Amino acid sequence: MRQITTEIRAEARRLLENGQVDLVIGFGQGTLPMHSAPLFVQKAVDVERMIWDSFCENNLARYLREVRKQRIAIVAKGCDARSIVALINEHQLERERLYIIGVPCRGMVDRRIVAGCAPGEVLSVTEQGDEIIAAGESFSLRLPRAEVLYRSCATCTHPNPVLYDVLLGEPVPVWAKDPYVYVRSIEQKSPAERAAYFAAEAQRCIRCYACRQACPMCYCEECFVDHATPRWVESGATASGLQGWQIGRAYHLTGRCVDCGACERACPTEIDLVYLNGKLCKDVHELYGFEAGIKVGELPPLAVFRPDEGPDFGLPAK
Amino acid sequence: MSEWEPKIAVFLCQWALKSDAAWEQRLDLAENVRVVQAPCSGRINPLLLISALQHGADGVLVVGCEPGHCHYKEGNYVGRRKFATLHSFLQLLGVKEERIRFVWLSETESCSYPEQVKRLQRDIQELGPFELARRETIPCVVPARSVAE
Numbered sequence: 001m002r003q004i005t006t007e008i009r010a011e012a013r014r015l016l017e018n019g020q021v022d023l024v025i026g027f028g029q030g031t032l033p034m035h036s037a038p039l040f041v042q043k044a045v046d047v048e049r050m051i052w053d054s055f056c057e058n059n060l061a062r063y064l065r066e067v068r069k070q071r072i073a074i075v076a077k078g079c080d081a082r083s084i085v086a087l088i089n090e091h092q093l094e095r096e097r098l099y100i101i102g103v104p105c106r107g108m109v110d111r112r113i114v115a116g117c118a119p120g121e122v123l124s125v126t127e128q129g130d131e132i133i134a135a136g137e138s139f140s141l142r143l144p145r146a147e148v149l150y151r152s153c154a155t156c157t158h159p160n161p162v163l164y165d166v167l168l169g170e171p172v173p174v175w176a177k178d179p180y181v182y183v184r185s186i187e188q189k190s191p192a193e194r195a196a197y198f199a200a201e202a203q204r205c206i207r208c209y210a211c212r213q214a215c216p217m218c219y220c221e222e223c224f225v226d227h228a229t230p231r232w233v234e235s236g237a238t239a240s241g242l243q244g245w246q247i248g249r250a251y252h253l254t255g256r257c258v259d260c261g262a263c264e265r266a267c268p269t270e271i272d273l274v275y276l277n278g279k280l281c282k283d284v285h286e287l288y289g290f291e292a293g294i295k296v297g298e299l300p301p302l303a304v305f306r307p308d309e310g311p312d313f314g315l316p317a318k
Numbered sequence: 319m320s321e322w323e324p325k326i327a328v329f330l331c332q333w334a335l336k337s338d339a340a341w342e343q344r345l346d347l348a349e350n351v352r353v354v355q356a357p358c359s360g361r362i363n364p365l366l367l368i369s370a371l372q373h374g375a376d377g378v379l380v381v382g383c384e385p386g387h388c389h390y391k392e393g394n395y396v397g398r399r400k401f402a403t404l405h406s407f408l409q410l411l412g413v414k415e416e417r418i419r420f421v422w423l424s425e426t427e428s429c430s431y432p433e434q435v436k437r438l439q440r441d442i443q444e445l446g447p448f449e450l451a452r453r454e455t456i457p458c459v460v461p462a463r464s465v466a467e
Contacts, residue, residue: 183410186410187410191409191412191413191414192412193412194410194411194412195411195412195413195449195450196412197412198410198411198412198450199450224365231369232363232365232366232369233365233368233369233372234369234372234373240372240450243411243450244368244369244372247368247407247408247411248365248368250407251364251365251403251404251407254403254407255403275410276407276410279406279407279410280403280407283402283403283406283407284403287402287403287406288399301399302396302399302400302403305392305395305396305398305399306395307385307386307392307395309398310402311398311402312422313398313420313421313422
């Protein structure tokens with residue numbers, strides 16, 4: 001990690017000093033332990049503030065559209081790079097203006113799990129091989145890294161960037177076999193259990209829209225939920241409205257979501273959003289063999305079709 | 319509850335009913351069947367299906383033309399992908415599979431439109447009312463009106 005931090009800084013310095021880019025988007029130290037914050041560097045003197053650790057959880061591709069008129073360098077892990085590809089495919093970004101600093105990712109650590117395991121307030125976290133060491137005033141706790149990853153990271157099958165101009169560090173081996181293992185576990189429940197689970201999750205929503213703001217693919221100028229005439233779905237602060245919002249938000253990402261989990265991490269009430277988006281990713285993968293953000297130039301699955309595909313909706317076979 | 323009859327929302331492609339007679343009879347169904355006419359099954363926004371369920375429908379039927387017979391050549395194929403993903407997604411949320419249905423009416427109308435509506439009505443009758451949240455449910459954030467009174 002320290003090695004990668006050094007390399008990111010050197011690369012950012014080089015790019016800014018020879019004027020190749022106007023802005024470098026990466027991560028800097030947050031104000032609290034276990035929080036790394038997005039950092040925007042415009043001057044070479046500031047590159048020393050850039051870091052890379054196990055808490056660089058935001059999807060930085062989310063900021064690209066807003067600065068797309070500039071020449072930008074971006075530090076991209078696997079999911080960020082997929083989002084960039086998906087945005088390029090939707091004609092939201094120009095590849096020529098982007099300089100992608102690819103970083104192979106070992107999965108990001110869920111600070112909520114670490115805090116839950118610790119007997120007191122965690123003041124610092126260090127890493128040693130496959131373990132992370134959380135320390136507070138009177139304790140030091142060793143946790144296996146694989147057990148404290150975010151759910152979306154634990155099932156990630158694309159930790160290495162799919163598109164980059166420079167790759168820092170060695171590509172990491174893929175640890176997950178089935179990206180949809182969590183979705184499958186929910187699917188095995190009975191319909192009544194699934195309905196109760198969804199209702200209970202959606203009920204906690206406070207409609208802050210942090211999930212939408214954190215998502216690189218949620219860039220509609222006017223979100224369906226803010227649209228008053230016509231009102232697409234009932235979306236007031238009622239149980240029905242909360243569920244309507246969650247359904248609409250997730251469904252609008254069909255075939256576009258890269259399953260990065262940024263929405264769930266942004267959620268202040270910790271609603272399980274990964275299973276909603278994961279289900280849609282699973283469906284487009286299984287039905288249409290499509291994974292979002294893998295190949296530049298590939299059309300989103302809802303924009304295309306094959307006449308010979310299923311389902312046949314009850315028509316007799318010819 | 320034996321008197322309960324399901325409410326059905328039908329999203330109907332305006333080209334799906336091939337004969338004039340079928341078109342004229344399209345509204346002559348039970349009074350708890352509401353028909354929304356759309357230019358093409360591919361044009362139907364999936365959110366409208368959600369909206370229908372929120373506003374009181376117990377079952378939703380989307381009617382399109384069979385493959386190869388779309389007035390716009392390929393709108394029904396687009397609709398198929400939208401519907402297939404939405405249908406699967408709603409099942410994850412606990413909505414029963416039978417509750418929303420997409421049908422293609424063939425040229426010969428071997429299984430005609432009124433028959434499809436009745437078939438859905440029968441299935442929904444067995445399932446019972448739609449159980450996920452309705453629009454009228456008590457607000458969970460805003461205090462209920464009875465509190466203010």
